[in-house]
Amino acid sequence: MAAFRRFPYGGTDNLSEKGDLxxxxxxxxxxxxxxxxxxxxKDQPLECLNELEAFAEDGYEILGSFSDVRFCILRDPEASRSIMKGPWGPLPSLLLMAVRTDRPHFLEALGYAGQQVILEATALGIQxxxxxxxxxxDKATKHFPGLEKHWNVVAVSPLGYASANAKTGAKQKLFKFLSAQRGRRHGLDVIMHPTELASLPPVLVNALQAAAQAPSALNQQPWRFAIRGTELTISSKHPAPKPDHPSRLDLGIAMLEFAAAARALGEDGFWQPRQTEGNPIAAFIREP
Ligand SMILES: Cc1cc2nc3c(=O)[nH]c(=O)nc-3n(C[C@H](O)[C@H](O)[C@H](O)COP(=O)(O)O)c2cc1C
Structure with a gap:
């Protein structure tokens, strides 16, 4: 897998990079x-972790010019269990996601990069x-080698093979009970005004549909899209999200799902981060 970390801000004219992307x-x-x-x-060690580790090292695209994101894969089930709170059962491995928190857009950047590692894991058959x-x-930081001042582990994810009852078991049911919306998603008319939606080209409607399926904390889906002038923008549903507002992590994840779907459909574009203290958070720049 080619390295994209140095993929330049504002897209690239390099055809081989475009093709890789x-x-x-x-x-x-x-x-x-x-x-x-x-x-x-399952209580079972994973294959393909080396491949995932290589991807998490330098296989993903950064958001804008933000490259201060780091990942660490713990292969020790005991350490993984000790970091997680709650009744998780066996955890063969854990992905730790860290970011430098004194920079603008750090949460969106972590969501954008982290979702690529999560989806690469999915592609490798890992849940x-x-x-x-x-x-x-504290424990996650202790297990993350060489984290300096201003760097924080902001999120983690188990890495493993799903046990037979992963979709229907007690833990999943409990989570559904605690989060009534789990699994369901807002219609597109909730995340974008219907008149603006009607003016979008089909490829961007498809990308919006993909973004609407993105995961979010408690399935809150805090993203809202709009057309401002000639640009498609993404905002938090919260009126003035500060740089450390948790919804920004979810927005970074949705921005990745949008960009991946758009590019897969032949639309070469990229997200350009905007306001640091409020909405909109970013605009999607379409390349001719
Ligand atoms: C930033 C973030 C934090 C999350 N935190 C938790 C969590 O603490 N516990 C949990 O069981 N699920 C957590 N989730 C998973 C969400 O509940 C899940 O993505 C959402 O309900 C949608 O379901 P799906 O991911 O199966 O599509 C989190 C998801 C995101 C994106």
């Missing part, structure tokens, strides 16, 4: 259709579940 988009967009949050794992609150920050 669209292959990556196709792979991720296909994986997004299969991904779900898995909460029961995942984003977790941003219910883990021990």
């Amino acid at each position: 669209s292959l990556l988009a196709e792979r991720l967009a296909a994986a997004a259709k299969k991904r779900y949050s898995c909460r029961s794992y 995942t579940c984003w977790v941003s609150g219910m883990f021990s920050l």
